[in-house]
Amino acid sequence: RFIAALGLHGAMKLMDFQKKLGEEIPQKYLVFNHNPYENCTYLGETSRGIPVSVNSEFMACDLKVSVGSLVPHPTAGFGGGGKMILPGVSSTESIAANHGKLCTISDAGVMVLDTWGRVDDNNQRLDMEEIARMAGLDFSINALVNINRDTIALFCGDLVEAQREGVKMARKVYACEAPSDADIVVANAYAKANEAALVAGLGNKMLKESGGDLVIIGNIPEGQICHYLGRSFGKKIGGQLYGHHTKLPSRVKRMFALGPYIDKAGLDWIGPIDQITILNSWAEILDALKKNHGNKAKAVVVPDGTLQYFPHSGLPKGTTIPGD
Incomplete structure (x- = not known):
């Protein structure tokens, strides 16, 4: 069986x-x-x-x-x-x-x-x-x-x-070398598109300290997974380890969620729902980014933030961690 x-x-x-x-x-x-x-x-x-x-x-x-x-x-x-x-x-x-x-x-x-x-x-x-x-x-x-x-x-x-x-x-x-000091990070949750929350933290660390824009992609018709421990089941209630997000990650000034299969409730474990903008096309994302950054910005694109990982992201240069 x-x-x-x-x-x-x-x-x-x-x-x-x-x-x-x-x-x-x-x-x-x-x-x-x-x-x-x-x-x-x-x-x-x-x-x-x-x-x-x-x-x-x-x-x-x-x-x-x-x-x-x-x-x-x-x-x-x-x-x-x-x-x-x-x-x-x-x-x-x-x-x-x-x-x-x-x-x-x-x-x-x-x-x-x-x-x-x-x-x-x-x-x-x-x-x-x-x-x-x-x-x-x-x-x-x-x-x-x-x-x-x-x-x-x-x-x-x-x-x-x-x-x-x-x-x-x-x-x-x-394992990948971690980019840093970006104005814009585009982080794709590809292999685990139904767990887009996984890419929010890594994207935050790649932005410059003064802050920037984070674009999260979670393109899957089924939407975000049901998680009885970590997701919400009401406006302010959820599983035992659900935490109601009240602010964006520390370096994120604006957060966008790209894709026709992103629903409002599905943002609950990514960040504060009312502070994330859902857009359905890449053209809309580009327009929003250009309005803030013009044609000059340092951008980082992560093809799959659920398979790639960045062991030294956010750490001082030269830091050694287990597994190096």
Whole structure:
């Protein structure tokens, strides 16, 4: 059987399963959504005090195999490995505790998305791996993908060893030198267009200290994902780690969201909804930028801010970080 490792994201539909597995697999085998609110088996606590409850259907299996990808992640460093179990098939209590206690939380109550590419010194990642061991994950398959989401390499085996071996290559593939002091940043959320919030922080760091304009692109018909932990479900209410944005990121004077599939509610985890301008065409964006900057401006274009990551962005020159 197959279980979609959704964590606290919204449920998949048949068309989603078919895209992931092919049209024949859902007809031949059982394919389930993960339900983080019910039917999870309690396994105890991690050494960091995180309560662990994991999907009971997963726990009932004799052989447990995960299939994930090694794309950069803003809090867990990279995907794959133990992350497929938590948040993948864990309970809402376990996910909220891991994310709330082991991630940096801003004054607004929002997770700070600033641990891209870091794994061995990352308490959240290490806790995920401990949970995956407790759940008995037998074999981990981790794909490295390019900007077209083609698989270019596979790293398979132990949930930590295979993931770390993949991370070595992932750093070479995804890490980029960080531009800085820009007047304008155009940041495309391409591979994860339904998680456009991921590119807001990196775009902010590339702007000059006195401020500039940030354009975010999230072009996907499904719109922004449902996230039961981090998104809003009302004007000022939301998941346990939803923080109501009241101001733009520190260096952003104006923020634009480009695309016909950007909805007002979908801006909730990107920034303050009423301070973001939605425009449907590149021509409209150019017109708005030229009115402020004329024909002379330093502009940075990020083709895919959900696959690229910038380990030294915002840090003083010469700073060494784990993984360098």
